[in-house]
Amino acid sequence: MTITSFNPATDAVLAELPSHDEAAIEKKLDDAASAQRQWARTPLAERMALLKRVAQALREQKAEMAPLATLEMGKPLAESLGEVEKCAWNFDVYADAAPRFLADQVVASSASDSRIVFDPLGVVLAVMPWNYPFWQVMRAAAPVLAGGNGMVLKHASNVPQCALALEAVFERAGAPKGLFTTLLVGSGEVARLIDDRRIHAVTFTGSTPAGRSIASQAGRALKKQVLELGGSxxxxxxxxxxxxxxxxxxxxxxxxxxxxxxxxxxxxxxxxxxxxxxxxxxxxxxxxxxxxxxxxxxxxxxxxxxxxxxxxxxxxxxxxxxxxxxxxxxxxxxxxxxxxxxxxxxxxxxxxxxxxxxxxxxxxxxxxxxxxxxxxxxxxxxxxxxxxxxxxxxxxxxxxxxxxxxxxxxxxxNGMVASDPRLPFGGTKESGYGRELGALGLHEFTNIKTVWTGPART
CATH class of the missing domain: 3.40.309.10 (Aldehyde Dehydrogenase; Chain A, domain 2)
Structure with missing residues (x-):
């Protein structure tokens, strides 16, 4: 099976890419699980250093990446360049703010040391749309990775070259193999990915009907999900x-x-x-x-x-x-x-x-x-x-x-609605639930754990 990349401005075929077969999917999921386990034990300062390197790699590759978005989904090149730069800004923001977002929250108590801590959940499956082929992915990836998780990307099938370019950014930044990985598969594979034991949560951006399907699948598997759906x-x-x-x-x-x-x-x-x-x-x-x-x-x-x-x-x-x-x-x-x-x-x-x-x-x-x-x-x-x-x-x-x-x-x-890494982003009603960006977006994919410690006994 192949995935076709075409130019919607000319109708020309840009590339025919082979989709990942069963063996490749298994290998990528194994690599993701292994990388995430090690990443969860990586000191926070080292995690933040990787985020900074990703931001740098995005800026270094901007001139090569932006035309891919324009060619595959049709937006003006100036907007594609701005999209890549916004992705880099997002990673810079989280590199600076995540240590504060992840710090233990101490709850005053005379009888104990009571605190809230934020542990990683595991590997997050990202099912993403084509309209902002870089930003939609990277606005989710920065907090997911900052929190000690890994990410498996199933991107829209009409932007496969953008999907592979994102995987290459993490390789260029020196990320552990598999920590961020792209699967070139059709939408028919999403349900089995959600069910897979190596996937621990799902983030989805797309239409409301597709969101209902994702929510149903993730609900049956009892896996956390964040849904950013349609809007009017x-x-x-x-x-x-x-x-x-x-x-x-x-x-x-x-x-x-x-x-x-x-x-x-x-x-x-x-x-x-x-x-x-x-x-x-x-x-x-x-x-x-x-x-x-x-x-x-x-x-x-x-x-x-x-x-x-x-x-x-x-x-x-x-x-x-x-x-x-x-x-x-x-x-x-x-x-x-x-x-x-x-x-x-x-x-x-x-x-x-x-x-x-x-x-x-x-x-x-x-x-x-x-x-x-x-x-x-x-x-x-x-x-x-x-x-x-x-x-x-x-x-x-x-x-x-x-x-x-x-x-x-x-x-x-008195302004235009826009996403900002410093502010939570998401909807209500049939526009979905959960939040991306800001501190809340980081906490969505953590185990928010209560730790109660009584006095030591001698």
Whole structure:
């Protein structure tokens, strides 16, 4: 069996890679288990030194790695370069902060020495998506490895060269063989990997239906899991906001990564008094996007990752227009080779329309007009998802109240939702559970152990 790497901007085949057979899978799992056992006993300072070397290796290899992401999933090269740099930053942050995150937490007691300690769980299986082929993996890998665990990567099958490049980064950094390893296998192998005795936990980023399947499999095996799933993130603009600033950020929040991000703003919920100004500024900004060869300087929107995903987005746009949404720009595939789609803006979208009720994973924005802040929150929460949300207002006291009412794992006030190694990241409702990043992301894959020690007896 082979895994095909193809270029979604040209439809050309980039490589045909052999998948790992049964013998190779067994060898990699054995190596991972052995490496992790030794790694768990490695002094913390040595672990942190490896994280620093990984960050260095990423920066040294950035010029070679970034084009792989662009070629395999279609994002502009400038975004791929930024993605690799963000991975390096993540490892630097954990190298500096993990000793503090992992320090024993002493609980005051007159009768004993009571403390909470954080021990490794073992080898973590990472089942990862294609949209950020480096960042999605490395944001999970840094805390997993800092905590004394190992990682086995099952990456999306359309980014196999990116998956192998990540394994090579750890080799270049001098990681123990097998501590981070890539398996080139199909999705049909995931269930048996979860069941394997050498796998102790699972981290998954992807669609909600796939997350349900992973959770079911891991639940049957009684193995810890963290799930970061889909999103239909609201971008709320109240009448007292800096509307032009909000619109400028909104364009990036929707169309970055060709709109293929769980935390991309997808539903722009705007108070009536500001709606016309916002729409005018938003459309003007979207018209400046340059769709084209993602390897070319100046391109700001590349190809979608797959033609079938483009077809799904187009069907959602068409359905929304038929349901009464007003098409302001775009709305169709770009003619010619590749999976390109026009930057698309839909106005007067109702919450029940397809573009608002489903996750739109591509360059299409839905604008919903509401009467006031209360309705904005109701509409924002009127979805099964709860990943990120943005709120724009000049009244920060009111913002503090409203953020507590929004169902989301993160709310960004007067800014764009983004992941940051220093802050926990994850969702609620059908956007998943558990946290990545920050101290909480590190603790997710540790055995949080209570140690109670009474007075010595002589």
């Amino acid at each position: 993130d609201p971008f709320i603009v109240l009448a007292d906001a800096d509307v032009e600033a909000a619109a400028a950020v909104a364009v990036k929040a929707r169309f970055q990564n060709t709109g293929q991000s769980c935390i991309a703003a997808k539903r722009f919920i705007v108070e009536h008094a500001a709606a016309d100004r916002f729409v005018e500024a938003f459309v003007a900004g979207a018209r400046k996007l340059v769709v084209g060869d993602p390897m070319t300087d100046g391109t700001t929107q590349g190809a979608m990752a797959k033609r079938n995903l483009r077809d799904e987005l187009h069907a959602q746009v068409q359905a929304s227009v038929q349901q009464g949404a007003k098409l302001l720009m775009g709305g169709k595939p770009v003619a010619g080779p590749g999976a390109f789609y026009e930057p698309t803006v839909l106005d007067h979208v109702a919450p029940t329309m397809t573009a608002a009720s489903e996750e739109t994973f591509g360059p299409a924005a839905a604008i919903l007009r509401v009467a006031d802040a209360d309705e904005a929150v109701r509409v924002a929460n009127g979805t099964p998802f709860g990943l990120g949300a943005a709120l724009w207002t000049s009244d920060l006291d009111r913002a503090r109240q409203l953020t507590r009412q929004i169902d989301a794992g993160a709310v960004f006030v």
